[in-house]
Amino acid sequence: MSDRILGAACVVASAGMAWSAQGYAAAISYEPVGPRAFPLLLAGLLAIGGLWLIARPALRGVSPYRSVPLRATLLAAGAVAVYAALFEALGFTLATAVMAVPLGLVFGGTLKQALAAGAGLGVALYFLFDKALDVVLPTGVLSFLLGGR
């Protein structure tokens, strides 16, 4: 069944692609194939693939999502999203320390272990990358301590 949902998603996506690619035309064209052809070709292929998945008889068997620990996965994905959003604002060190708590917990650590891992990683990786390897990282709210941006 879930293959059919994937197929439907492909068809919808290809329709969206084709619809927005409609308007892609060069102001002055000096080549026979413009910016529109390739995306339209891809949209066509994607639609064929999607229809194939819809038309094919659904496979009976265990759903691939049966084994997914739903709460842990949501928590981990949420941790990644929050980390991405706060990476610049909080600064690398603090954002890493915050992110490591939920992620450490879903991967089997205790609260104390996760807090320690986050703080350790945040500080150690900051010094490794920013100071030793010259990869500039945001310092965010800790900029008064670490200097920089």
Place this chain on the structure above:
Amino acid sequence: MDVLQHLLAGFGVALTPTNLAIAAIGALIGTVVGLLPGLGPINGVAILMPLAFAMKLPPEASLILLAAVYIGCEYGGRISSILLNVPGDAGAIMTALDGYPMARQGLGGVALSISAWSSFVGSLIATIGIVLFAPLLASWALSFGPAEYFALMCFAFACITGLMGDAPMKACIAAVIGLSLSCVGLDSNSGVYRFTGGDVHLSDGIQFVVVVIGVFSISEILLMLEQHHSSDGMITQTGRKLFNLREMAHTWWGTVRSSVVGFIVGVLPGAGATIASAITYSMEKRLTDTEGTFGKGDIRGVAAPEAANNSAATGSFVPMLTLGVPGSGTTAVMVGALALYNITPGPALFTQQPTLVWGLIASLFVANVILLFINIPMVGLFTKMLRVPNWILVPGILAVSAVGVYAVHATTFDLLLMTGLGVAGWLLRKQGVPMAPLILGFVLGDMMEQNLRRALSITNGDASILVESPISIGLWLGAFAMVAVPPLLRLLQRHRLTPPVAA
């Protein structure tokens, strides 16, 4: 000899103290990434690629680093296969079949050392193969026009989807998604912005690093939640540390055979270390297993797949370096790394950037020697890495991944896009859609469209140019065979297996 001269110059590049140190660091990181279950060469190379760029390493140094990581992963995967019965990367699945029984019989040290040795032989033979064949292929490919290139890329896609086994249609969809993602941004020929939704962050396209780290690293973190590997079952009594001469002689020809087969499989686009080790394992079983000891701890069953996965990984550099068309997910990531430096791999690379190409080839020799030396005596140190708990490891992976993404453009937008692509990649992977064709599509997308448009410009829109030259006709036929033959073979096999019904 032209080639020898180039190779000597290459060693001049590879043996500078900095590059030697970089190869050694890459070898160490690669072994660790390879032995950790869940992390494979693609993850390792993807995470390190932007970091190498941000550290302002010159292109040859960063390519040396990534190559050492790639080969190192193929070495490292065997450690967890043998000691834990959990393959550290996909290429090491077959190694567990005989390696783990050997370890349980108290021969873990022998299995580890013979597999390191056969990995070394495999990589060495494949690197010699690169030296012999890559320049020939490159000079032949110089005559390719845009039509041939377009056909070649279609051939690469046919290989990677045809060889994906159970889900060719899903591999196709993955490739199309990758190609579509590569369309985002400014179309340089016409100045039209495509699929940007008016967002300025997308106007020069989606960063390669964001796609790779999203679909491999982030989705891997979510997938890791389902598999709980503990190091509790690890075999710690490994007995004798080194194989003896008799064991070496016993495995020698199997190792050489598997290395050659692995190299050929590796050169073919689409097939890679995983397929090579599976093919050679069953080949050796058929050829030499007269007493039925394969699967019960036969040393030849450890040596053969390890030789093959290393030589296939090394061999996959050939299409990337000579044609600019990567044959595996990992080499596709390396093409993306070169793109960061504005270098487009292809046949001209051998003449335009000889120090880069030959420095890389020479460093494959160097890294291989380093790997042999760190993998036999220091194996105990690496097994300790298996005891690092996931609650440190996973936040660490995420932090390093985010640093890599942030290093390229320094925007929050890229990090959020990474998250979105990661979740989408997780859904697709749960659905059985492979990610390697997606990356290949993303890397090749621009080149493919440009070559198609250039070819059609030559004939003013007449598509017959695509099938004009013998080379492109051959490539189209090859592509067709790659797609059509595997399902036909499966059909025939099913016919043979089902007993004929009495008519």
